[in-house]
Amino acid sequence: MAETVGSLLSSIPDEWGPKFETTSGAVTHTVTGPNSISYRTPSHMAVVMLSPQPGREVALNSDGRPQFLAPVGTVEIIPASSDLFARWTVPKENLLLALAPEQLSKLAALEFEREDFEFLPPPAGHVDEKALLLARLVRDEIQKGESINHLYMGSLLTVFSTYLLRNYSTLQDYPSSRYRGGLSPKTWRNVQDYIRANIGEQLSIERLALLAGLSPSHFMRAFKQTTGQSPHQYILSMRLELAERFVITTDMPLAKIASLTGFANHSHLTASMRRHKFTTPSALRRGRFIR
Structure with missing residues (x-):
């Protein structure tokens, strides 16, 4: 582990x-x-x-x-x-x-x-x-x-x-600070840019919330209202899409692709892709040559 x-x-x-x-x-x-x-x-x-x-x-x-x-x-x-x-x-x-x-x-x-x-x-x-x-x-x-x-x-x-x-x-006995609504367009762009630039790193809710100028719990609520997904679901989708693009368009080793897209290793990428995309990196790469 x-x-x-x-x-x-x-x-x-x-x-x-x-x-x-x-x-x-x-x-x-x-x-x-x-x-x-x-x-x-x-x-x-x-x-x-x-x-x-x-x-x-x-x-x-x-x-x-x-x-x-x-x-x-x-x-x-x-x-x-x-x-x-x-x-x-x-x-x-x-x-x-x-x-x-x-x-x-x-x-x-x-x-x-x-x-x-x-x-x-x-x-x-x-x-x-x-x-x-x-x-x-x-x-x-x-x-x-x-x-x-x-x-x-x-x-x-x-x-x-x-x-x-x-x-x-x-x-x-102290009410938490109140915040309603999603992320503003400017804040959402900043958050998106940060996620894309650091997609291979271990992103944290605290860092993303700080970037948005919100408390962590308010950020998570505003993020889901903006995207329809929780932060971890959205970022996982981005990582899988980027990994899929690398697998299909490059000859980069799968372990390297996993590292660049924020997965712990090749097996972690494979398990995540199988669970959410119903395929694997190896199958995607083999399919590139079958077409």
């Missing part, structure tokens, strides 16, 4: 599951146990249970270790620099989201026009169905390994982070 594992998740054993990091945050899908863990959190963290945990123990900045039932969808919020202890007595599947304080403060400023906030952890065993839906979407994407869509994952983590700020922090 193509991944960048930084300090945000360094306290989580690698063997527990795959890790992935973007400018929006880091995430790991863990399957382990029975087990326990104890550490000081280097970042804000959110855990969503994807399997039930009877008799779970969690202590946050405390010596007390109460046991409780954590059903599927249980959300736990751990603020940065907290002393955390957790123990589980059955095999556990969960999603762990790690968010750097400075990055989250920037997001809060864009979304709520306030950088200062505190997280408000919910009571033990608190179930949140929307957080569970987001966690499952992130899990499904991270399980794709090398075929992971970096822009889509960044979008999911941005939406997830905004949701946590809106529902589990002191910002819950």
Whole structure:
């Protein structure tokens, strides 16, 4: 799996599951146990249970270790620099989201026009169905390994982070800044030009939103209103069209085409083209000589 594992998740054993990091945050899908863990959190963290945990123990900045039932969808919020202890007595599947304080403060400023906030952890065993839906979407994407869509994952983590700020922090009483409508023609041209010029790079929602002068969540809404597609869908379509043109009109190696058009490798390009175009680069190139 193509991944960048930084300090945000360094306290989580690698063997527990795959890790992935973007400018929006880091995430790991863990399957382990029975087990326990104890550490000081280097970042804000959110855990969503994807399997039930009877008799779970969690202590946050405390010596007390109460046991409780954590059903599927249980959300736990751990603020940065907290002393955390957790123990589980059955095999556990969960999603762990790690968010750097400075990055989250920037997001809060864009979304709520306030950088200062505190997280408000919910009571033990608190179930949140929307957080569970987001966690499952992130899990499904991270399980794709090398075929992971970096822009889509960044979008999911941005939406997830905004949701946590809106529902589990002191910002819950602050309305997010209001924006309606699509991108202006000039902004849309600038965004299009930037995407075309950087189609082979790992594009991020944060960079595109900054270019448009909008918060990430407002940019995603305005982009879809303008194009009828989400940013990751639109950019994937552009990449596939460009790759198809290179395959048909040049003798460039397929691995090189994959690199130039923003795919992780030849197999990633092949899998994406098969899924969305119902063909493969090799088939397209063979067809060039059959006509």
